[in-house]
Structures are given as C-alpha cells and as structure tokens.
Amino acid sequence: MIQPSPRLAAIKPSPIRAITDGTPPGAIALGLGEPTWDLPEAARKALLRDPGPCPYVPHAGLPALRKGVAAFHGAAEEEVLITAGSQGALFSLFQAWVAPGSAVLVPDPGFVAYPALAGLAGARAVPYPLSPERFRLDPEAFLKVLEATPDARAVVLNTPSNPTGGGGSLEALRRVAEACEARGLLLISDEVYRDLHFGTRPPSLRDVTAKGVVVSSVSKGWGAPGLRVGWALGDPAWLLPARTVHGYAVTGTATPAQWAALALLEDSARILAEARTAIRERWEALAAALRAELGLTFDAPDGTFYHFMPLPPSAWADPLAFALRLRDEAKVVMIPGLAFGEGGRRHVRISFAATPEQLGEGVRRLAPYWK
Ligand SMILES: Cc1ncc(COP(=O)(O)O)c(C=O)c1O
Structure with a gap:
C-alpha cells in the first residue's frame, strides 16, 4: 500500500483540532484562537472593490x-x-x-x-x-x-x-x-x-x-x-x-x-485600539465570572486573548481526558495545556475571544468540575 512520506512519520494532526472537531451541539467554544468580532470595515470595503x-x-x-x-x-x-x-x-x-x-x-x-x-x-x-x-x-x-x-x-x-x-x-x-x-x-x-x-x-x-x-x-x-x-x-x-x-x-x-x-x-491606530477594547471587555467578563463562580482571582495576561489557568490537581494525570469530559459533559471546549508541551500539563488554555455572555455561561458550566 502506498504510504505517506517518512517526513510525516513524527507529525500528528494538531491536538487543538482533535478537541475542537468533536465539539457537541450547544457547546461554548473557548478553544480556537481567533477573534469573534466582525472584520473591520476598512477590509470589507477593500474586498468589494472592482478588481478589474x-x-x-x-x-x-x-x-x-x-x-x-x-x-x-x-x-x-x-x-x-x-x-x-x-x-x-x-x-x-x-x-x-x-x-x-x-x-x-x-x-x-x-x-x-x-x-x-x-x-x-x-x-x-x-x-x-x-x-x-x-x-x-x-x-x-x-x-x-x-x-x-x-x-x-x-x-x-x-x-x-x-x-x-x-x-x-x-x-x-x-x-x-x-x-x-x-x-x-x-x-x-x-x-x-x-x-x-x-x-x-x-x-x-x-x-x-x-x-x-x-x-x-x-x-x-x-x-x-x-x-x-x-x-x-x-x-x-x-x-x-x-x-x-x-x-x-x-x-x-x-x-x-x-x-x-x-x-x-x-x-491600524483605530482598529488595534478597538481590538484592545474588545479583549479588555472580554477579560473583565471572564475574570469576574471566575471570581464569582470558582472563587479564583487572576491578573490579566501581558497580552493575547488567552488565559492559561491552573487545572485542579485531580486533572494533572490525564489532562486530555479531563478536557474531553468538559467538552462532552459540561459542554465547554478548552484546550489542555499539555497540547502545547509538557510545561503546560497543569494548565488549560481558555480563549477569551468569545463574547462576554459566552464566557460567563462557560465558567458557570465549569464550576462543578473545579470543586
Ligand atoms: C503564536 C502564533 N503564531 C502564528 C499563528 C499563525 O497565525 P496566522 O498564520 O493566521 O498568522 C498563530 C495562530 O494561532 C499563533 O497563535
């Protein structure tokens, strides 16, 4: 049987996709690292230009x-x-x-x-x-x-x-x-x-x-x-x-x-300032929900829209299984830190590019698993 090149032997599909591809209906998606706000108007107009x-x-x-x-x-x-x-x-x-x-x-x-x-x-x-x-x-x-x-x-x-x-x-x-x-x-x-x-x-x-x-x-x-x-x-x-x-x-x-x-x-000046406002609002919604629902307080990251949150010790042995349980039972998709290397084993990555409402609801669903 024809085989892929040996170059691919050590390459596995992204572990992020392995988790997000199985997202059940109704789940809150805090997995993928992408902005959820609209494409800025400047780009929309440029895409509509008559190209000749x-x-x-x-x-x-x-x-x-x-x-x-x-x-x-x-x-x-x-x-x-x-x-x-x-x-x-x-x-x-x-x-x-x-x-x-x-x-x-x-x-x-x-x-x-x-x-x-x-x-x-x-x-x-x-x-x-x-x-x-x-x-x-x-x-x-x-x-x-x-x-x-x-x-x-x-x-x-x-x-x-x-x-x-x-x-x-x-x-x-x-x-x-x-x-x-x-x-x-x-x-x-x-x-x-x-x-x-x-x-x-x-x-x-x-x-x-x-x-x-x-x-x-x-x-x-x-x-x-x-x-x-x-x-x-x-x-x-x-x-x-x-x-x-x-x-x-x-x-x-x-x-x-x-x-x-x-x-x-x-x-750039306007778009980047608006993006910073968007992530600040979302961070504040996430931080407030984590305080209220989990009793946990965190400083904002230096940058990005990722919160790298410590996992409960019971999840350290098999963080992937824990993330899959959260996905399938609590219906919240997050990426186990282990997907990013051994140094991330005790953390989970929450992408807070989602809307403030999704972040609040997502954290409410997580609460029973952190207790
Ligand atoms: C750190 C980092 N570098 C590069 C990329 C690739 O992004 P793009 O090819 O869209 O610029 C990503 C996307 O998630 C990223 O997180």
Missing part, C-alpha cells in the same frame, strides 16, 4: 502592502516578505534555513505549529522552559538549553505567548538576541499578539536588533485570520531563500486579501 483583472503579485508581495508593513514596523520595504499568514512565513523560514538533522529551539509551553514545522524540515524541536511565574521569556532558562544544543540552527520566541499570554522584557529579548547572533542562528520572533496587550505595548525583537526576523499577520490584532495575510520582517539575507520556498509553495497569498490587509494596516 485579479493578477498575480510579485513573490515578495503587493508592493503597496510591503510598504505599508514596512511603515508600520519602521523598517525598509526590502525587509518585508508578504506570506500566507505568519504560518506561511514560519514554514518558509524553517524550510529555507533549518537543515535536516539539526535542532530548533521552541518555547514549552508553546504554539503547536513550531515542533511540527521543525519536523517537516527534518529537524527536531528542542523545548526551552518559560519562567515558572506567569510563563514569560526567561533568558537564564533559555540560555541553558541553547548551550546544551550545539546543533541548533534556529530559535523561535513568541511574546506575548500562545498559550500563556506571558511576555518578554526588553532585557530578556536583548540577552537572547545577543546569544543567537554570537552563534549565527536564525532568531525568529513571532509577534502576532504584540498589539493585543493590557498595559504598555510589549517590546519587539526589532527594539534590540534588526538582525533577527519578526513574523506577524493581520490574523489577531486586526481581526482577520481568514484573509491569510502575514509577513516576515528582517534582514533581506534571511528572507530571500524563504521567498523562494513561499513562491513555490503558494505563489503568493490572494491578491484581494493583500488589498484588504493594506486597508487594515492603513487604519
């Missing part, structure tokens, strides 16, 4: 959008590669730079795609822990793992983090960047949640170096995951081979989606 021809655009992206992204980040146009979501940027960078048999350092807990993308490049993901308090970037812990991994080729940072909401200080970013530069590693900073913060804007890798690569997209802050527009931003020497990979993989992301992304970027 709907042409291919250059592999690096629609020139006007490259300029828009560059202006948003205070960078040069040559430093921008437009991709199919930040996922397209991550895939292309890994394929371009990560040699088979080498290692990629990824946060644990961390976004589920990083180890899978390392595997697709024939490499292995080496997890580095986050700080025990609040799961922030911890340079000491990171440097220890880096030193112990001589065959590392690339490093991924993600602040604020999916799934923990934890950030990274300027000093932490500086120390990590210096160590990666000294070793000649590709340092990728995934900043898709940077503008969804609860206080001051978190630092960017760009604040400490222009030598790494920042990836981001319109999926989270600009509320447009379905447009599939993202970018990589950094030294053109890192981007050029990734552009070749991305070009052969998908040619380019859809031209009308790039027009819409440009319209979103041009209206």
Whole structure:
C-alpha cells in the first residue's frame, strides 16, 4: 500500500483540532484562537472593490502592502516578505534555513505549529522552559538549553505567548538576541499578539536588533485570520531563500486579501485600539465570572486573548481526558495545556475571544468540575 512520506512519520494532526472537531451541539467554544468580532470595515470595503483583472503579485508581495508593513514596523520595504499568514512565513523560514538533522529551539509551553514545522524540515524541536511565574521569556532558562544544543540552527520566541499570554522584557529579548547572533542562528520572533496587550505595548525583537526576523499577520490584532495575510520582517539575507520556498509553495497569498490587509494596516491606530477594547471587555467578563463562580482571582495576561489557568490537581494525570469530559459533559471546549508541551500539563488554555455572555455561561458550566 502506498504510504505517506517518512517526513510525516513524527507529525500528528494538531491536538487543538482533535478537541475542537468533536465539539457537541450547544457547546461554548473557548478553544480556537481567533477573534469573534466582525472584520473591520476598512477590509470589507477593500474586498468589494472592482478588481478589474485579479493578477498575480510579485513573490515578495503587493508592493503597496510591503510598504505599508514596512511603515508600520519602521523598517525598509526590502525587509518585508508578504506570506500566507505568519504560518506561511514560519514554514518558509524553517524550510529555507533549518537543515535536516539539526535542532530548533521552541518555547514549552508553546504554539503547536513550531515542533511540527521543525519536523517537516527534518529537524527536531528542542523545548526551552518559560519562567515558572506567569510563563514569560526567561533568558537564564533559555540560555541553558541553547548551550546544551550545539546543533541548533534556529530559535523561535513568541511574546506575548500562545498559550500563556506571558511576555518578554526588553532585557530578556536583548540577552537572547545577543546569544543567537554570537552563534549565527536564525532568531525568529513571532509577534502576532504584540498589539493585543493590557498595559504598555510589549517590546519587539526589532527594539534590540534588526538582525533577527519578526513574523506577524493581520490574523489577531486586526481581526482577520481568514484573509491569510502575514509577513516576515528582517534582514533581506534571511528572507530571500524563504521567498523562494513561499513562491513555490503558494505563489503568493490572494491578491484581494493583500488589498484588504493594506486597508487594515492603513487604519491600524483605530482598529488595534478597538481590538484592545474588545479583549479588555472580554477579560473583565471572564475574570469576574471566575471570581464569582470558582472563587479564583487572576491578573490579566501581558497580552493575547488567552488565559492559561491552573487545572485542579485531580486533572494533572490525564489532562486530555479531563478536557474531553468538559467538552462532552459540561459542554465547554478548552484546550489542555499539555497540547502545547509538557510545561503546560497543569494548565488549560481558555480563549477569551468569545463574547462576554459566552464566557460567563462557560465558567458557570465549569464550576462543578473545579470543586
Ligand atoms: C503564536 C502564533 N503564531 C502564528 C499563528 C499563525 O497565525 P496566522 O498564520 O493566521 O498568522 C498563530 C495562530 O494561532 C499563533 O497563535
């Protein structure tokens, strides 16, 4: 019988989908990480524009959008590669730079795609822990793992983090960047949640170096995951081979989606402020329900729309079974932290991009299971 390529042997479908795909009718969905508010008007108008021809655009992206992204980040146009979501940027960078048999350092807990993308490049993901308090970037812990991994080729940072909401200080970013530069590693900073913060804007890798690569997209802050527009931003020497990979993989992301992304970027100040208001309202609804129903008090995350909540000790042995019980009995869908790595075993990720009413009802349904 024909078999899939051995490259796929170690790659399993996303554990997030394994839970959310079985969502029973009437369940409150606090699983997927996507905004639930409407696509901002600027993008809706841009999508309605009469396209005339709907042409291919250059592999690096629609020139006007490259300029828009560059202006948003205070960078040069040559430093921008437009991709199919930040996922397209991550895939292309890994394929371009990560040699088979080498290692990629990824946060644990961390976004589920990083180890899978390392595997697709024939490499292995080496997890580095986050700080025990609040799961922030911890340079000491990171440097220890880096030193112990001589065959590392690339490093991924993600602040604020999916799934923990934890950030990274300027000093932490500086120390990590210096160590990666000294070793000649590709340092990728995934900043898709940077503008969804609860206080001051978190630092960017760009604040400490222009030598790494920042990836981001319109999926989270600009509320447009379905447009599939993202970018990589950094030294053109890192981007050029990734552009070749991305070009052969998908040619380019859809031209009308790039027009819409440009319209979103041009209206960034308003759209991002409204998105922050939306997540603040939702966080307050979630925090109030957790206080009232579970008697638990939490600080807001540094950013994102994720609350990484401790599980009751009875769930630690089999957090997946616990999450499936919550899904099927309580009818609340949440993602066990173990799906994001061993470091998440004692937590569950609640996506609070849902409406305040759904959050209140979801927590009411959880209460009996936390007692
Ligand atoms: C940390 C992180 N990076 C990247 C992505 C990919 O998003 P997109 O390809 O829509 O930009 C996600 C999506 O959930 C994410 O959480």
